[in-house]
Amino acid sequence: MAKECEENLQKIVAGFRDCRNAFTAIGDETRQLILLVLLESALSGIRVGEIAEKTHLTRPSVSHHLQILKEAGIVAMRREGTKNYYYLSADETQWKEISDVINLIYASVRHISKS
Numbered sequence: 001m002a003k004e005c006e007e008n009l010q011k012i013v014a015g016f017r018d019c020r021n022a023f024t025a026i027g028d029e030t031r032q033l034i035l036l037v038l039l040e041s042a043l044s045g046i047r048v049g050e051i052a053e054k055t056h057l058t059r060p061s062v063s064h065h066l067q068i069l070k071e072a073g074i075v076a077m078r079r080e081g082t083k084n085y086y087y088l089s090a091d092e093t094q095w096k097e098i099s100d101v102i103n104l105i106y107a108s109v110r111h112i113s114k115s
Helices: 002-026 029-040 048-055 058-072 096-115
Strands: 076-080 084-089
Touching: 002 058, 002 096, 029 048, 029 058, 048 058, 048 084, 058 076, 084 096
Parallel strands: none
Antiparallel strands: 076 084
16 A cells, blocks of 8 residues: 555656646746636637727737747637637646646545544
8 A cells, every 4th residue: 555655756756747837837827827728719619809908918828828838738729810719628738737736636635534
């Protein structure tokens, strides 16, 4: 059992390391607001101007935060001509890795609570 706990701890450490930028990016309240707008938008994506309207942020501010989210692997972007569309994707982003780390922590906490 101790070996399993040690292996889980190592997986959590690696997960934190791999998802560090993602956790930092989603820790910001403004970026959380942008994520909520993306969750409410069409799966095909939404443009910066639309996000700015819905969040009451400036376009430069939205662009800045989207760039951070994109670099952290949280948001995906597709380009159509000169237009950029931002969206959330299970396949193109780090959401699965983030979920795996959180689930492993939760399982470890539950195990400790039962001991």
